[in-house]
Amino acid sequence: MIGLELRQLEYFVAVVEERNFTRAAARLHVVQSAVSAGLKTLERQLQAELVHRTSREVSLTEAGRALLPRARDTLAAARAAIDAVDEVRGGIQGEVRVGVMASLPDIDLPAALGRMHADHPRVRVRLSHRPGGSRELADDLAAGRLDLALLSEPGPAGHRLRLTPLVSVGMHLVMAPTHPLAGRGAATLAELADDVFVDFPIGYGIRSIVDRAFTAAGRSRYVSIEVTNAETAMAYVRHGLGVAILPDAYVHPGPTLRITGPGSDDLTWSLSLATAKNRHPGAATDALVALIEETAQQRTRHAGRKGAME
Structure with missing residues (x-):
């Protein structure tokens, strides 16, 4: 991996996850030509084609499949290193990718995200749904495409997740x-x-x-x-x-x-809050997890008091 840049690995992972250069560029807030050039440089350095390119989407080659989990691990380690320095300096930054179900009863997620924005304004939260429900959320979390998820039944990927019941x-x-x-x-x-x-x-x-x-x-x-x-x-x-x-x-x-x-x-x-067992969540993810858990506990206590009064 000597000579490779983190940015190149970030381009590669984004292209794979978005399956499209244009969407990857929009996600990373850069021009598409930068993503294309960065990925070509990475392939040249590794002397291997990493993705198959078509007019509509991209798919992984065998070399790309071998690199993907290691690229994600490298980026996660880099984020953890930055988090450690930021914590010493008294601030948290970065991005948290959150997957949620279509509806979340008894969880005031907007309130938790609002507090997250107020407490840690340099953290970006990307919130998305999955058409395949909880199982797709669990698969994406286990594969590193999400940092945390709110889900119910994780299915076969459940053993790879850390679940906190809410x-x-x-x-x-x-x-x-x-x-x-x-x-x-x-x-x-x-x-x-x-x-x-x-x-x-x-x-x-x-x-x-x-x-x-x-x-x-x-x-x-x-x-x-x-x-x-x-x-x-x-x-x-x-x-x-x-x-x-x-x-x-x-x-x-x-x-x-x-x-x-x-x-x-x-x-x-x-309903559970889930993170992957094989990756350290990072400071930003840890902070959001704590706020979601606190919000859920507040709603539970409020419901308990309301029931007692009735």
């Missing part, structure tokens, strides 16, 4: 007032096997939890409508187009049932 709630069945079960207080998953369901796409935490519960109950189900947020799910349910099993934090007033019997023990939804 919220944990039960799940209930919601249905239209005209549904045959609407007047009851509870139902089993077996009784719901013939119903049509409204649910989230595969990869989303809620979908994973409900699928796992039906498997534990030895039953299958039919998902007719897939949505990416709970409000849309509730709208379809209200019009009688299906039933849904949702976390209490998402459920609006209306008919709800407890789920009992086999599989019901699996129906608990949790």
Whole structure:
């Protein structure tokens, strides 16, 4: 790695993650020609082509796949070194890449980010969603494309993450007032096997939890409508187009049932703050993690006091 510049590695990682030179340049706030020239210089120094270039996107070569994790590790080590000096000088700077789900019940993320901006104005926070839900967030976090994420069910990448639980709630069945079960207080998953369901796409935490519960109950189900947020799910349910099993934090007033019997023990939804086990988060990420945890604790205490008063 002697003779390589950190900036060249930064260009390489950005091009790979954005899969496009124009988007990489915009992300790094430089002109596209600088990114292209920097990557060509890196390839010349390594005497290997790192990416396949097409008119629409780029993809990794075998040499690029070998370099990518080491490039990320090198950049992370450089950021940690800068963080150490900044802490001595009394300030934190840099960038934190945060991945979040479409909705975050009981977490006032804007408040946490507002405090972060006030306390550490030199830190840039890049906030983004993932169409693949919690599993895609977990994959991107484990691969180094994110610094932290707020997610529910991480899936196969979970063992590579450090998870801090923030919220944990039960799940209930919601249905239209005209549904045959609407007047009851509870139902089993077996009784719901013939119903049509409204649910989230595969990869989303809620979908994973409900699928796992039906498997534990030895039953299958039919998902007719897939949505990416709970409000849309509730709208379809209200019009009688299906039933849904949702976390209490998402459920609006209306008919709800407890789920009992086999599989019901699996129906608990949790929201966690996640970082990768194999990388040091860095001072800026640590500071934001602390603020998000504090915000979550404040909301929990407020909800507890409100419940006690009621």
